[in-house]
Amino acid sequence: MYKNQKLLLTALLAGIGLPALTTAQVTKNSPPKKQASVQTVKAQQVLPLDPTVRVGKLPNGFTYYIRQNKEPKNRVVMYLANKIGSILETDQQQGLAHFMEHMSFNGTKHFPKSELINYLQKSGVRFGADLNAYTGFDETVYQLPLPSDNPEILKNGLQIMRDWAQDVTLDPVEIDKERGVILEEKRLDKGASERMDKQTFPILLNQSRYASRLPIGTEEVLLNFKPEEIRSYYRDWYRPNLQALIVVGDIDVNKMEQSIKAKFSDLKNPVREKPRTKYRVPLTGKNQFVVVTDKEMPSTVAQVVIKHTAPELKTESDYRSSLIRGLFNQMLSHRYKELSRQADPPFLEGGAGIEDLLGGLDNYTVTVSAKPGELEKGFKAVWRESRRLQLFGFTQTELDRAKQNYLSRMDAAVKEKDKTASQAYVEAYLQHFLKQIAVPGLVKDNELVHKFIPGITLAELNGVSKEYIQDTNRDIVIMAPDKDKATMPAEAKVLGWIDAVNAEKLEAYKDNVNTLPLLVNQPVTGKIATEEKDVQLGITRLTLSNGVKVILKKTDFKNNQILFRAFSNGGTSLYSDADFQSASKAAGLVAAGGLGNYTATQLDKFLSGKQLKVKPYISERSQGFSGSSTPGDLETALQLVYGYVTEPRKDPEIFKGIIANAKDELANRSDDPEKVFGDTVNAVLSNYNVRRTGPSLEKISQISLDRAFEIYKERFSNAADLTFTFVGSIDEAQIKPLLEKYLGSLPSTGKKEEAKNLGIGIPEGVISKTVHKGSEPKATVYLIFSGSFDYSYENDLKLEAIKEALEIRMTERLREEEGGVYTPGVDVGTSKFPEEKFSLVVSFGCAPANVERLIASAVDEVNKLKKEGPLLENVNKFKAEDVRRRETELKTNVFWLNYLNEQLLINEPLNKLFDYDATMNKISVSSLKEIAAKYLTGKNYIRLVLLPETK
Incomplete structure (x- = not known):
């Protein structure tokens, strides 16, 4: 929950895609010495705060910001902001501002011990992903997104904020348990960057207090401080005249204001409060x-x-x-x-x-x-x-x-003004307060x-x-x-x-601007051959005269956004290992060369002022495009698609530079522990297939621009195999002529292709491999369970439930009970093609001395899952979290694009998502126990560990 201090985006513009307005972007104009004009006086007046937010200050100095915003619907975001951080710590408190943040999740007046996290998980709030906090040099901020359609949850959300403000219990037992967690968080940052920062920070910060107050603190303090020390910090600095509550979401502002006044008015400032010094980094005039x-x-x-x-x-x-x-x-x-x-x-x-x-x-x-x-x-x-x-x-x-x-960008933001997410407003008001x-x-x-x-x-x-x-x-x-x-x-x-x-006698920069048309040749318009509607899904299916298939889904989730994706089968799987390097880099090399009459640099300039992105890709089993645009820029986006297919450019000079840099980047790769371990993980999990092992000079030398260009043109030579999905602010009457012109004109052979099964997958059996690299006392552990899988919508959701239940237990046991890790992770993956397979990966970082103990604990939890099934309360937590997640996801263009494209890609019915409720009802302790016993047998188990080099 600690992150390096970086000044966050400071104006609402930052939250809606505009260049951030930060203090770093303000030129320092001296005030005029002559009498100011009316215009100058106006320019010097303080800008008023956003009139759509209600701001108040209680008699005790506690500030609040409240704004109604219905995006997303039935959700609210609460932030408790404190104008305090590590800069205020005494020498004996280094690290306790951050430690205090952790302790806020380990017991408060109304939510003792771990009850706070348990309660929120049962309410559909995920720990880490939703519920979180961070500590900086000058600020400590708690964030809590909640459902707002349940008055009881909303009421308790305010109570949690009130408890954090001044009623954290700071139980000595919980403090001692958290020491290990904090030390593991500190351990994660150890490495070359951290070691060099220790030497450069004091110089960059002119030996100021900031240089000796990194929020993570010192190991000596973290291990040895007495509970009274952290209580002293909490009493001194967690006080209402340094705090603000920011609430934005689908709420009643008047009722929320009344609740805040009732809940926070009794907060007390210390009788002898310490001054909140505003520390500075001095400018010395020295180099x-x-x-x-x-x-x-x-x-x-x-x-x-x-x-x-x-x-x-x-x-x-x-x-x-x-x-x-x-x-x-x-x-x-x-x-x-x-x-x-x-x-x-x-x-x-x-x-x-x-x-x-x-x-x-x-x-x-x-x-x-x-x-x-x-x-x-x-x-x-x-x-x-x-x-x-x-x-x-x-x-x-x-x-x-x-x-x-x-x-x-400003005009685009205005068009989305009623669709702006609450999070953007919260971040802006946070900067106003801090x-x-x-x-x-x-x-x-x-x-x-x-x-x-x-x-x-x-x-x-x-x-x-x-x-x-x-x-x-x-x-x-x-x-x-x-x-x-x-x-x-x-x-x-x-x-x-x-x-x-x-x-040097330098010459002025020459701005090379191309004024030619984007495309060398204009497309010959095709036609829509067939059209059908799916009322249940709200989609239109089109087939163009050249065989291109199109799915259109009109939504009102955004006012000015269209997302699209396209695929056809094949990809690099159709090429030999000798061609693989050229095939895998082909799309990137073409994009770097430009299209039509334009180089990549000229294209960047040509697209100025347009809100769009288009990118070709070639993956292992498919090729296609991903893109986005506004409705007004959609024609240009489709022109780019047409140009990338019919008029790609081959730029030998750009290619030379890309290859030269790729080779130079390998020079010291073997000295980086994380890269060495990552390469090992990929190699082992692919059974050392040449397509998965790490980069090398030999592999880079195999890349041929001519061959890459040839492969690229082969992959995009047959539009009849392409399926496009468009989601968003679609006007069918306007988009259909554009589809006919730019997609209906793409070349087509009518040939159908399928990707090949290369036989690359996680090897069977029990495998253990340890890599010794790096000097810091830190270890990284991956435990991989894998095998065949009966792919179905139901089994996929059940495996997600197992993942969540297991991650909850890993957090409870490895972090909270044993204090051995900071953030254990569990990930699952399933595939239908080329074979029905699954993988479940448990990962964590820890001290080298604790590797064996923690692996044993992790494996024990997996075994319990097989023998006993997950705890009922953890199954219920998954259901609550997933249902709440889904409620908001269904109202986003990103979800629908990903879902429709994925279902088409794996040849599954598009209406499967309507089975969600019935499938969720089938998830129980017994059904998850059954699927865990079936798949997590331990017969296919890989253990990968990164340890420091032995001396």
């Missing part, structure tokens, strides 16, 4: 340099971090500046993306932009992940683009496209965006780089593999690289 190496670091990464005071986002002027920042970052990212598309890219990855930091700072950061032995080349390349921008600025065409994108960031609401957002965007000038954009790219408050950080330590540059050398680039 700093550090090189850190680690034997598990997979590549050499260099960063230039130029720190600045982060401006506020409160007034119209601030808002306009934030838009400038958003445009700046958007245009700059496109330049670096274009730079990476070369025959010989100068780096593995590179980029720059303005980002949030901590303690009131933002920064301009230039980052490069260098090719092996080419740090100087990569560093100069990324710095050169920032220098070019500083000297010459952006072009008008770049700015015009960025503006077009911004306005288009950081006083303006949240004027969508209507005002729209007004301000359309008011300011057209008038933003190139001069303003170009002033941003001159302001931010400075030679003071600049840190240079280099992180590299240990084996390259001797070749790492000194500070003087890196400064010499900067000086050398600054002295």
